[in-house]
Amino acid sequence: MRRIRLYHLAKELGISNRELLRFLKELGVEVKSHSSTIDEETAQAVRDLVEEERRGRKKAPERAPRPKPSPDKESPPPKPRREEKRILKFSSPPTVAQLAEAMGMDGADLVAELFRSGIVAPLTQTLEWDIAERIASEHGYTLLREEEVEAVKKEEAPKEAEEGRLVPVPPVVTVLGHVDHGKTTLLDAIRNTNVADQEVGGITQSIGAYEVEIEGRKITFIDTPGHEAFTAMRARGARVTHLVVLVVAADDGVMPQTVEAINHARAAGVPIIVAINKIGKPEANIERTMRQLAEQGLIPEEWGGETVCVPISALKKQNLDTLLEMILLVADLLEIKADPTGPAEGTVIESKKDPTRGPVATVIVQKGTLKVGDWVVVGDTYGRVRALLDWQGKPVREAGPSKPVEVVGLEEVPRAGDKLRAVGSRREALELAERAKEERGARAPAGVSLESLAAGEERELRLVVKASTQGAVEAARKALEQLDSEEIGIRVIHAGVGDVNESDVMLASASRGMVVGFGVGVDPAARRAAEGEGVSIRTYDVIYDLIDDIEAAMLGMLEPEVVEETLGKAEVRALFKTGRYKVAAGCFVTEGRLVRGKLIRVWRDGKAIWEGTLSSLRRFKDDVNEVMAGLECGVAVEGFDDFKVGDIIECFDRKEVRRTELTRKRAPLPEGR
Missing domain, CATH: 2.40.30.10 (Translation factors)
Known part of the structure; x- marks a missing residue:
């Protein structure tokens, strides 16, 4: 039977992906991924529902029963509704009569039940608390003291209140890819501005965050630098994102930084949409590019996988609407929500010291609402928000979840990746910042070393592997993966050609791993980053020394x-x-x-x-x-x-x-x- 993809059906019916998901939910169809398909019977049922709604009918006319929907996989049985808790509360241990009345049973029946269990107790006798608890439990009740009931209410109230305040928020999308594959040009085309020409050499020199509006819905984009010297910020960008758009040029195909970008996205655990760019060039080869993506584990939908690949031309603005539709569809499936009330929380994606405004931080708000005048703690610095500027440089009074803003008013320049939190007063902000400074000084290294492995502190060794040639990379990777054992796991999270750079260190830091190099050097920026992040870098000239070191450390941590x-x-x-x-x-x-x-x-x-x-x-x-x-x-x-x-x-x-x-x-x- 012919099957149809969700977004194709949405386009056919002229409805949004979000509306389509609502109709499927009404039919009881559970959709697990953006690439899910449904059979023709289910699609027809959706068409009928859409037609009914368009006619303004509240009830469907009598007709043949609607076919049972058949999603990709057999739908799981409906989850049972959670039974409401039956709680009995007493300020002191109850009498037999009080417990019987609370449970809605005859007192004489409870006396008889107690007698059968070996307890002789008249109606007026006070029961011991554990006996009363057991009897109540046998009848499906939970017996609590009044103070316990209040404690439970206080504990559950904030959670229920927070769930009630959650609202859908715009997705935060990070654009990743190899240098000069067209990331900034793509954003330029989406925003209808001209940022790329303002950058040095046409290569983005700092992280920018931008908002765009598509059919009344907003998307926040993070444009990460494509140049090697700035790859460290890419990992930090991926930590705040909901999904990644990976830009791959159809003429170049998958390149070293493309592989890095894939590994950064995987380390952050976010979905990937591939934009195959520059399809208008004579040397463009979409088939080869998709084959190379498949080799990296990104199997295109067209080949039976779950990776959305959209051929585009950012320069000619070709197929951009399809790409944006895919972004919104994946965002709908992720059900991105946040609580816009209460104190703000967010993450710094870029910071600098402006000659006139002082320390400035570009922040993505993730929870609550950040307002001018708020006292904030950002990493180990603090300040009062003097001004908030949106991505166009316009002043705003407040910023809610998923909104990118520049924050002016901090005492010092924070680090990219630092968390921002609004607090109630200057004193609280200062105390928290001082405490953060102390903790940062005493903090355990973010990475892992062979010494900590041998001491038994880790049970999985995560490695970033660099070597001088692709052949050496594959040889080192294969040899290391052969060490993988039942007691201790080895996972190569990234392998590439060339010297160890800052990006390698940041990926190891984000994954609590270490960097090993075979026949390569370590650039100065990487050494500084490793010291700051506490990441161990080991380099070797002979592959057997690398294997011997790691195997010895693994053996050392095994139980004798x-x-x-x-x-x-x-x-x-x-x-x-x-x-x-x-x-x-x-x-x-x-x-x-x-x-x-x-x-x-x-x-x-x-x-x-x-x-x-x-x-x-x-x-x-x-x-x-x-x-x-x-x-x-x-x-x-x-x-x-x-x-x-x-x-x-x-x-x-x-x-x-x-x-x-x-x-x-x-x-x-x-x-x-």
């Missing part, structure tokens, strides 16, 4: 293996009564030696019947530390006196031995095996 070493054996040939141990065994050492204080195991008829410590070992009347093979001795132990003639006593020691091998992960068996 406990092995047994048999010291000797003896046969019980006689039994003696003693004062302290009741029974002692007269033994003949058949092999090795028996050692006092070591472990022994008593064997009878081929089965081990007891294990413990050899407490007493004697030769004739003398206490000795050990007895060698071929000699007789007396053996006694604490807690065991059931020796029998013919028992074998095994003396052994347990030792912890450092692991020398990792337990490799087993490949999954094929289905049906």
